[in-house]
Amino acid sequence: MPGGRLTDEDRRDIASGLTDGLGYAEIARRLDRPTSTITREVSRNGGARDYRADRAHQATLRRARRRRTATPHEPPVAVGAPGRDxxxxxxxxxxxxxxxxxxxxxxxxxxxxxxxxxxxxxxxxxxxxxxxxxxxxxxxxxxxxxxxxxxxxxxxxxxxxxxxxxIDDGMWLRTWLTSARTNAMLADTAQRGVAVFDPATPAGARLDHMRRFFAQLSDDMSGAGTATGDVVTVLDALVRAVTPDTANRLATELGWPPDRVAAALFDAGQLVR
Missing domain, CATH: 1.10.10.10 (Winged helix-like DNA-binding domain superfamily/Winged helix DNA-binding domain)
Structure with a gap:
């Protein structure tokens, strides 16, 4: 039934569909299941190339046994708030x-x-x-x-x-800005390549195209001249304005130890430099 647990027969049908080159959406349609169910099933059992119905079935049984035998002190996942499934x-x-x-x-x-x-x-x-x-x-x-x-x-x-x-709340922004810096480095490297190869040659033209692409991507991601850039500027100003007294109040407001706030402020300062 739609939304129910996958059966062994369902898994054999998934494996057969993958062998036939069908996409996840088509397999889901044939089984009357959400596409996300098929995507999750295949992804956690080897991917489209290595999916095997028997192995997927055994893996599901092992996960079920681990959930049943997990101790209260070492649950298999973070259950969190009461009532969460x-x-x-x-x-x-x-x-x-x-x-x-x-x-x-x-x-x-x-x-x-x-x-x-x-x-x-x-x-x-x-x-x-x-x-x-x-x-x-x-x-x-x-x-x-x-x-x-x-x-x-x-x-x-x-x-x-x-x-x-x-993990801290700033890690995704830090990852984003790191990616922007990586793109800028690729653009700079391509620019040096353009200086070595004549831009009129196929290799030189290819490198110039690479330079322009990654330079634009870096500007877009870093927020140069955009609202994102304004956010980074404001963040920099806020970090510089924090005093020990306001840092202590921030720790109290968040319920964090002072050293965690200090570390977060340091990371924020690194992000905007």
Whole structure:
């Protein structure tokens, strides 16, 4: 029935459709299911190339067993507010992780990031991540290190000297501006190539086209001359205007420890420079 759980027969039909080269929407139409259901099913079970009905079925059974056996102290996902459907939370976390993988993030790093995003506090210890993801501490450590390198996650020690891993509200803006800077670097490199090759030659013309493309993309993303640029300017002014007294009031208002506010203000200052 539409909206119900996929059956073993449904999965065989999905595998057959993928083999025949059908798109997710067409497979969903034939099974009378939402396209998002098929997309999520295939993404979390190997993707279109590696999807196998039997393996997908076994993986679903294993996930169900993990949910049933998870302890109260180490739930498989962040359930959050009372009344929130843990199955829906798990499905969303897997969908989010699959999207991050398609965007180039390693799978374990994507799963760690999805766990933090779907946790109300936005913070977990290494032990909590190991319990949620059912992986080794070494896998979690490697994934966190990778995410730190991208400035998507930061770590702090709590009162019990345990390391906690955080995401913060500024990480998406920081990622966006980092991408803008990368595009600017590509434009600069292409410009040097244009100086080496004659722009009248095919190679020189190609590099010039690349330069113009990435220069425009960088300007668009960084907000040069746009409302986004104004936002960055205002943010810079606000960060410069913060005093220790206003920082303490901000910490009280947010319910954060002062060192977290200080770290966030430092990150904001780095963003706009």
């Amino acid at each position: 843990p199955v829906a939370v798990l499905a969303f976390a897997e969908e989010f992780a699959a999207l991050m993988v398609r965007m180039g993030l390693p799978r374990m790093a994507a799963r760690v990031l999805a766990s933090l995003v779907t946790t109300d506090s936005g913070a977990l210890t290494a032990a909590e991540l190991v319990g949620r993801l059912r992986v080794s501490p070494a896998s979690v450590s490697k994934a966190v290190g990778y995410l730190e390198g991208l400035e998507l996650v930061r770590r702090e020690r709590d009162a019990r000297r345990r390391e906690r891993y955080f």
